[in-house]
Amino acid sequence: MTWLLALILLPLAGSLVLAFLKGNDRAAVATALAVSIVEFLLIIPVWASYSPSGARIQQATSMDWIPNFGIHISFGTDGISLIMIAVIALLVPIVVGGLGLTDKLPAGRSAGGFLSLILLQEALTIGVFAATDVFLFYVLFEIMLIPMYFLIGGYGGANRQYAAVKFFLYSFLGGLIMLASAIGAYSLASDKLGKGTFDWATLVTVVRDAPTGTQVWLFLGFFLAFAIKAPLVPFHTWLPDAAGQAPIGVAVLLVGVLDKVGTFGFLRYCLPMFPAASKTLAPLVLILSVIGVLYGSVLAAGQRDMKRFIAYVSIAHFGFIALGIFTFNEQAMVGSVSYMLNHSLSTGMLIVVIGLIVMRGGSSRISDYGGMAKLTPLLAGMLLLAGLSALSLPGTNSFVSELLVLLGSFVNQPVYTILATVGMVLAAAYVLWLYQRIMQGPVRGSALTGPAAPVEDGGAVGGGVATAVATEPAVKTAIKDLSKREIAILAPLVVLVIGLGFYPKPMLDTITPSVQATLSAVQGGK
Numbered sequence: 001m002t003w004l005l006a007l008i009l010l011p012l013a014g015s016l017v018l019a020f021l022k023g024n025d026r027a028a029v030a031t032a033l034a035v036s037i038v039e040f041l042l043i044i045p046v047w048a049s050y051s052p053s054g055a056r057i058q059q060a061t062s063m064d065w066i067p068n069f070g071i072h073i074s075f076g077t078d079g080i081s082l083i084m085i086a087v088i089a090l091l092v093p094i095v096v097g098g099l100g101l102t103d104k105l106p107a108g109r110s111a112g113g114f115l116s117l118i119l120l121q122e123a124l125t126i127g128v129f130a131a132t133d134v135f136l137f138y139v140l141f142e143i144m145l146i147p148m149y150f151l152i153g154g155y156g157g158a159n160r161q162y163a164a165v166k167f168f169l170y171s172f173l174g175g176l177i178m179l180a181s182a183i184g185a186y187s188l189a190s191d192k193l194g195k196g197t198f199d200w201a202t203l204v205t206v207v208r209d210a211p212t213g214t215q216v217w218l219f220l221g222f223f224l225a226f227a228i229k230a231p232l233v234p235f236h237t238w239l240p241d242a243a244g245q246a247p248i249g250v251a252v253l254l255v256g257v258l259d260k261v262g263t264f265g266f267l268r269y270c271l272p273m274f275p276a277a278s279k280t281l282a283p284l285v286l287i288l289s290v291i292g293v294l295y296g297s298v299l300a301a302g303q304r305d306m307k308r309f310i311a312y313v314s315i316a317h318f319g320f321i322a323l324g325i326f327t328f329n330e331q332a333m334v335g336s337v338s339y340m341l342n343h344s345l346s347t348g349m350l351i352v353v354i355g356l357i358v359m360r361g362g363s364s365r366i367s368d369y370g371g372m373a374k375l376t377p378l379l380a381g382m383l384l385l386a387g388l389s390a391l392s393l394p395g396t397n398s399f400v401s402e403l404l405v406l407l408g409s410f411v412n413q414p415v416y417t418i419l420a421t422v423g424m425v426l427a428a429a430y431v432l433w434l435y436q437r438i439m440q441g442p443v444r445g446s447a448l449t450g451p452a453a454p455v456e457d458g459g460a461v462g463g464g465v466a467t468a469v470a471t472e473p474a475v476k477t478a479i480k481d482l483s484k485r486e487i488a489i490l491a492p493l494v495v496l497v498i499g500l501g502f503y504p505k506p507m508l509d510t511i512t513p514s515v516q517a518t519l520s521a522v523q524g525g526k
Contacts (some may be wrong), residue, residue, distance in 0.1 A: 002045045004059035004077055004130055007085065009338055010039050011092075012123040012193045018116035027132035029099060029113035032119060036093040039392040042272075043089045050082055058487075060185050064263045065136070070197035072305070075130040080267055083507065084129050087344045088257050090492060092122045095249035098489050102248040102355030106155060116154055121253060123148040128261055133180050134269070141225070141261070142175045146255065156245040163238075163245035170238040176224035185273065188214070203270045204521065211278040219277035222269050229260030230318050232285075233292040243311035249427045251307060255314050256348040265319050265437030266335070271325070272521035278326070279522070285326045289418045292319030295427035301433060305362045306354045307432060310347060313390060317343050323420055325414045330512075330519055335404025337511045342397040342500065346389035349493040356486060357438065360479050362403055366434065371443035378482040380439040382490055388430040389416035389497045392424070397500035400508075434517070462509025474524065 012036035021028040028275070050058055065073045077085065095118060105114060124144035131137040145168050153164030182198065190196035197203065207218065213410035228235040239259070243251050271278050296316030303309040317339070324336030354381060357372070359366050373380035390395040392403075409417040482490075491492045500507060 002059045002061050003042060003049065003433050004075055005061050007039065007042050007046065008075065008130065010042065010122055011035060011119040011348045015116045015119040015123065018119060020198045021190065022110040025111035028115055032096045032115035033093065035119060035458065036096050040089045040093055047082065047086065047341050049237040050077065052079060052509055055468055057284060057518050060132065069175065070195060070199065071135045071200065072133045073136055074133040077130055080264065081129040083341045083510060084260055084264060085126050086123055087341055088125055091252055091256055091344065091348050092118065094489055095195060095418040097250050098352060102352060102359060109155060117147040118153050125257055129264060132200045132201055133198050134203060136180055138175060138179050141170060145171050148258065151250045152242055152246045152309050155184050155247045155250065159441045163241040166238045167242040170228050174228040177221045178225035180454060181218045186214050187310055193288060199385040207273045208275050208341055208521065215274040217276035219270055219274035219281065222265065226262040226265035230259060230322065231315060232288050232318060232322060233295050233315065235436065236315050239315065240308045244305055246310040246329060252351045253346050255310060255351065256344040259314065260344065262323065263318065263340055267370065267518055271490060275522040282326045285322060286416045289319045289322040290416050291324065292316065293420045293423035297423045297430065301426065304366055306366055310351055310354065314347060320405055320420060323419065325418060327409040328522055329408035329412050330410025330515060332405050333515045333519060334508060334512055335401050335408060336514060338504065338507055339401035339405060341507060342401045345493055345496050346398050349490065349497060350390055352490060353379065353386050366437050369438040371441050373439040374479040375479045382441060384435055385494065385497060387435050391427040391431045395501045399501060400504045404456040436487060439452045
């Protein structure tokens with residue numbers, strides 16, 4: 001038993017317990033919150049035991065699963081997977097603690113069922129990031145779609161069934177294509193070693209020496225699955241629907257964590273296993289990345305729904321991440337990995353804040369709001385901070401990541417980098433536009449104002465005095481600013497957004513050795 005294995009088993013056990021607490025919402029929330037907080041505390045020994053200068057894979061554990069086919073239940077972590085596991089452990093308590101503030105469960109749905117699926121999603125997602133057996137990774141990659149499907153389809157908006165099915169089919173079909181490539185890699189290992197294996201470390205040493213043509217075909221199978229998950233244009237169309245229909249807490253995990261499985265897959269599987277194919281197809285990926293940056297930015301500026309706005313912002317950010325990965329520059333790649341973490345934090349905070357806005361106004365349409373800062377100045381400050389982090393303002397966590405990506409990418413790919421910088425200008429425009437529409441100006445919109453109130457105005461008519469009656473909207477007095485509980489939910493994200501903006505060294509020190517190992521595998525391939 002390792003601390004990493006405990007991180008996987010604890011939320012799994014908590015999910016089973018919650019499945020039997022469907023009739024007691026208070027006990028379900030308390031149990032889920034306790035499990036998620038303990039899970040977060042378990043990150044401390046995992047992080048403390050990780051040595052950046054040590055072995056590539058640490059906290060390793062393995063047991064036979066299907067030995068005749070060389071399949072094992074194997075887990076381990078490196079610097080890249082460690083930071084993603086840590087951010088999952090941070091976001092789940094925020095989602096659980098915010099239940100009832102940012103999410104209203106549909107009639108007839110219990111908190112126990114909802115939170116059981118949340119903890120199951122946490123366990124499976126950590127397992128995906130920690131898996132060191134390719135077949136186990138594939139199995140978890142597909143299984144983790146199930147709780148998310150039910151979370152969107154059972155607890156989402158009016159078009160939740162369509163969004164859930166679309167999300168599931170896109171990712172599931174991509175996973176099947178990845179399985180075909182994994183079997184191809186297994187066959188190469190069987191030919192070279194005399195027996196097949198799905199062990200990641202072994203496949204890296206075997207497959208990377210295959211002919212370039214073979215690598216290209218195998219690479220495409222993995223790449224398609226990860227490009228859908230990332231999501232890169234044109235494989236992105238499931239995200240706006242899923243994010244737009246998902247409950248706020250579910251959207252935090254979907255956009256903040258699950259999407260990162262795609263970019264993680266590029267780093268863990270595509271680059272080290274297929275170095276020649278990665279270099280051959282890099283121009284295509286870079287084109288898709290730049291298109292994603294510009295396309296996502298333009299469409300974000302035109303959105304009328306706040307949740308779909310976040311989805312298109314994320315598409316633009318994933319373009320930056322992929323750009324840094326496939327320029328094969330250490331500085332850019334470190335920036336991309338740190339961007340994965342910082343995007344989770346800034347986007348997670350942005351989604352939570354928007355959830356608090358929607359809870360007060362009862363609508364996610366941007367046009368239903370205006371002048372809200374007059375009613376909720378603290379909430380307005382949180383939206384501004386989350387937005388500034390999303391546009392990578394200096395002093396916020398995302399700035400260092402975006403700067404590293406652009407500086408490193410410019411060395412190897414100046415044209416693509418210059419095009420991508422246009423997205424930075426657009427980001428400032430669409431983030432400030434969102435804030436201005438919701439928080440500034442006069443209080444307006446049906447979400448924030450009540451029925452028209454009469455206003456008397458005296459005026460002389462025909463030498464006499466008459467009373468002209470005008471109307472103007474009355475501000476809803478029920479709308480309150482952030483409560484102590486809401487401040488407590490947002491506090492960890494605020495600390496990290498500002499803290500990592502001014503002192504990113506611990507994060508970068510953890511990431512860099514794993515990035516160097518990945519880049520060395522690419523440069524040492526055929």
